[in-house]
Each structure stands twice: as C-alpha cells, then as structure tokens.
Amino acid sequence: MAIGNYKPRAASARGLLGMAAILLALATNATAATTTKVTGFDAVRVLVEYGEYDNALALAESFANDEKGKALAAAFTQALILEQQGRLPEAAEALRAILSANPDARNVRRELAGVLLKQGAGGAALHHYELLANSTTNAQQRAVYERFAARSRTLRPWTLDGYISIAPSTNISEAPDADLVYVGGVPIQPETKQSGIGYGYELNGSYRFDLDEVSAITVGAGIDGTAYRDESFNTSFLDTFVDYRRDVGDWTFTGGLTGQYVMKGGDPYRTALGPAFSVRHNMGRRGVSTLRLLWRKLDYRNQDALDGSETMIGLSHLYGISSSSSIRFGGNLGYVDAENDTNSYIRYSLNAQYFREWSIGAISDIALMVDDREYQDITYLAGEKRSDQRIVASLGLTLRNLSVRGFAPRLEYAYTQNFSNIDVYDFSKNTFSTYLTKKF
Structure with a gap:
C-alpha cells in the first residue's frame, strides 16, 4: 500500500x-x-x-x-x-x-x-x-x-435508513394447509393457497432537537410494506412518533406519542394513536434491559367490530457475548379490547435473536418468536373460543463485504406456522427475501 x-x-x-x-x-x-x-x-x-x-x-x-x-x-x-x-x-x-x-x-x-x-x-x-x-x-x-x-x-441530529427487497412467499393468502376444514363440525372448503413474488420496502427517518446534554425531543416517521402483482394482498404501514428522552446516569427515560396508518389492498384499513413509554437500564457487562409500555386507540375503516384499544407491556434484554456477537431476548404481554369480544384477545409472546459477525465479512442473525393469542368470546359458527399459537423462525445473512457505496445485500429466510383450534386459521408459509439495505 x-x-x-x-x-x-x-x-x-x-x-x-x-x-x-x-x-x-x-x-x-x-x-x-x-x-x-x-x-x-x-x-x-x-x-x-x-x-x-x-x-x-x-x-x-x-x-x-x-x-x-x-x-x-x-x-x-x-x-x-x-x-x-x-x-x-x-x-x-x-x-x-x-x-x-x-x-x-x-x-x-x-x-x-x-x-x-x-x-x-x-x-x-x-x-x-x-x-x-x-x-x-x-x-x-x-x-x-x-x-x-x-x-x-x-x-448528527438526523437519521435515515431503508431497504428494498424481493420477497417470494409460498402462502401470501395465509390459507389453511388442509384441503377441507371443519368449523363447528361443518365441513368447509377453504381458500386456495396463493404463492407470489412481491417486493418489500422500508424508509425511516428522524430528527433530534437537543435540549441540553442529557435530554432531547425527537420526531420521526417511517413507511414500510409489501406489494404484489395482485394488489389485494398489498400492505403498507405509515408510522410516526414524537418523544422526549432524558438520561439519568445508567438510566434512560423516554415518553411520547405514536401513530400508525395502515392500508391493505390499496384501501385505508386502520389507524392507531396513543402514548408510549420506555425505561432503559445499562447494567454494564450484564447487558442492557429495556421496559416498554404502549396504549393506543384502534379505529378500523370498515370493520366497527374490530374498533377498540390495545395495551402492551414488553421487556427485552441485550447481552454482549463478545465484541462480535450478542443475543437479545424478551417477551410481551398485550390485550386488545375490541368492540365485539369475539375479536378481543390476550396475547403472550417470547422472542430471542442471536447476532454474529464472521471472518468472511458477513453478519448472521437467527431469530425465534412464539406467540399465543387467547380470544375472549365464542367465535361465530365454531361454537368455541378461538386459541392461536404461532411460531416464526428466521435466518438472515448480511454480506457486508459486498456492499457498494454503503448499500449492503442481505438474504433472509423465514418460516411461519400458525396453529389454531379452529381449523380455518391453521396455516404455514415460507418466505425468502433478498434485501438491499442502506443507512445514511
């Protein structure tokens, strides 16, 4: 050199x-x-x-x-x-x-x-x-x-990052695996599985106003979603937030307001608005723990029975195994209170994710999420309360050595399996994604 x-x-x-x-x-x-x-x-x-x-x-x-x-x-x-x-x-x-x-x-x-x-x-x-x-x-x-x-x-007071991806999926309609399902003892022919190749996208940005050395106000917004040839499967999410953060020694306290606007099939689907709070504690070598609280009002455009509110409390912990590997794990407890109790449910979830940098210049991550939803009233025709358990496992690989002008390719595979006591909600799908990511 x-x-x-x-x-x-x-x-x-x-x-x-x-x-x-x-x-x-x-x-x-x-x-x-x-x-x-x-x-x-x-x-x-x-x-x-x-x-x-x-x-x-x-x-x-x-x-x-x-x-x-x-x-x-x-x-x-x-x-x-x-x-x-x-x-x-x-x-x-x-x-x-x-x-x-x-x-x-x-x-x-x-x-x-x-x-x-x-x-x-x-x-x-x-x-x-x-x-x-x-x-x-x-x-x-x-x-x-x-x-x-x-x-x-x-x-730097601002952040900007995003990605675009190609995401083939074996079951974008989330149709049941079985050719014939039974609801309340009645045989029903379910919707046929539909596979598709869509593209995913995400763009996030924020701007921070420093009040002093230990406190700041941040505003931000982001949009993400997936689009397919059949537009009825398109989804997009627009998220916004404003929060106040204050550092007190090893503790960080944050509180603010979050909003979300969801579209499905190109039409307005749902809005959500409410306060969010978090407490972060840096425990040194033992890792960093974060407690999050969220409440938001849910308003569905054409489905009044789903209107209501969502309450969630979550705890996560990040532990650095070495300077090239770490693990994050945690869980959430939530409750959705819908206008019609058939759509109200208690949700429990656990998740874990392992990150590792390799000598080949790649960063891998393995993630597992298990989710349980217990609905609060008898589902129409089924004659029983719905109970769903979902498993999502994913494996990702970011090829940092192949980045061009800061754009790094990423490969990801995800498997989803949903189990339900009501057969029509049983489904599984495989998704393969190829990303191009960028942080500015």
Whole structure:
C-alpha cells in the first residue's frame, strides 16, 4: 500500500522520552503477545505519530511469530498511517477489511469506531462502541466506550435508513394447509393457497432537537410494506412518533406519542394513536434491559367490530457475548379490547435473536418468536373460543463485504406456522427475501 509523503512534526524531549518509556515497557512484555492479534498498540501509534513508519511496521511485526500475525500487524499499522495522514475514508476501508477477517480484534474495532467518529458517521461508530462497551469486563474501558457512544448519538441530529427487497412467499393468502376444514363440525372448503413474488420496502427517518446534554425531543416517521402483482394482498404501514428522552446516569427515560396508518389492498384499513413509554437500564457487562409500555386507540375503516384499544407491556434484554456477537431476548404481554369480544384477545409472546459477525465479512442473525393469542368470546359458527399459537423462525445473512457505496445485500429466510383450534386459521408459509439495505 502506498503511504505517500509525510513530514513528521518535530518531537519534543518529553514526547521522545514518553515514547521511549512506552517502547521499553512493551518490549519487556513482548513475549506475552499472541500470534494473531495486533499488539503493542500504543507504541506503534506513537511511532506513527512521529512519522517513523518503517520502525512502526517493524515493531508491529515483531510482536507476531507467524505469517498471519505479521500480515495482520502490517495491515493494521498501514491503516494507522492512513489515519495519521488524514486519509480517513481509506483508513476506514482498510480497518473494515481487517475487521471482516478478524471480527474479535478489539483494537481494530476500537480504531475503526474512532475513524468513523472523525468522519461524522455517528451511527456506524455507535454500532462498534456499543459492541465494545457491552462485551468488556473492564469497568474503566466500558465507561470510556460509553462516553464515545454517547458522543456518537449526538454527532448528527438526523437519521435515515431503508431497504428494498424481493420477497417470494409460498402462502401470501395465509390459507389453511388442509384441503377441507371443519368449523363447528361443518365441513368447509377453504381458500386456495396463493404463492407470489412481491417486493418489500422500508424508509425511516428522524430528527433530534437537543435540549441540553442529557435530554432531547425527537420526531420521526417511517413507511414500510409489501406489494404484489395482485394488489389485494398489498400492505403498507405509515408510522410516526414524537418523544422526549432524558438520561439519568445508567438510566434512560423516554415518553411520547405514536401513530400508525395502515392500508391493505390499496384501501385505508386502520389507524392507531396513543402514548408510549420506555425505561432503559445499562447494567454494564450484564447487558442492557429495556421496559416498554404502549396504549393506543384502534379505529378500523370498515370493520366497527374490530374498533377498540390495545395495551402492551414488553421487556427485552441485550447481552454482549463478545465484541462480535450478542443475543437479545424478551417477551410481551398485550390485550386488545375490541368492540365485539369475539375479536378481543390476550396475547403472550417470547422472542430471542442471536447476532454474529464472521471472518468472511458477513453478519448472521437467527431469530425465534412464539406467540399465543387467547380470544375472549365464542367465535361465530365454531361454537368455541378461538386459541392461536404461532411460531416464526428466521435466518438472515448480511454480506457486508459486498456492499457498494454503503448499500449492503442481505438474504433472509423465514418460516411461519400458525396453529389454531379452529381449523380455518391453521396455516404455514415460507418466505425468502433478498434485501438491499442502506443507512445514511
């Protein structure tokens, strides 16, 4: 890699003595360095700062005793040199390449986060600082990472992200698997399953107004949905919110108003409006827990029997297993109070999701959700209260190494199975999605 011309700044006596002390201390412990991790980070950085590029490369390589370690040390030092020269996009690209091959290299992730922060890419920097903070066992390091994470959040007041996808599904009509079902003992021929290839889309944005260092008001909106050739299966959701957030030590309190407008088949279907609150507690190495409360008024355009309200309480926990993997799990308890109690139900759900960055430059996630809905009145014709249990399992893979101008491809498979004591609501479907995602 070409480094280019660079004139080192004049070294002060104190600076040179400090550099010598660092080098001496690291040289004493050089034998303890592992063979596949970048070591001597501070000493190499000092040499780079004084323009001693050849010495920096030699020192970095001296801490490794195999070719893989030497190549990693050299690549990391080259990235430091690019950063020192102010060539931040090139430095970020070089660090991403190293991290893709070595997702557990904490020094590389830390340096990449710093470069991204200098570039003004607060969202990307935040991702790495949170991974570092959630996975370290050192309280002082965690405090440093959390301060940088807080700075990353406030670096840019706006957010914008979205995706487009192609989503073939084996059962977009959610018709029963059986050719003949029984409702109240009466045989009924159900709707035929319909498969289809549609496209999905999502676009979200927000703007934050900082009131002071610990509080802000944020407004945002987003639209997402799926469209098919048969427009009767089209769905779209428009969500809006405004909230007030305040940080109090390790706690974050948020409260505001949310709204949603839903269309199905190109026609207005439902509106929802109500308050939402959340409490987030950062417990350091033990993870981050979030409690959410929601109430909203439901108004259906042409189905008055469904009008009513929805109340939900949810708890989730994010735990960082390492700097390259994490798990999120939680559950929700909800109640829909409809005008007609046949449509009222209590809902219980549990969910878990595991994330992992791999050395091939890909990010995988595995998710599982189980859901139980107990309806409150006897369903017409069936002669009994409806009870549904649903399982949704998905596997996703984001191919970060194949991104072009920040657009990263993603592959996802999801399987849905709904069990019901009323046969007409039994169904299963498979969905394969190919995404193109982007965060600005």
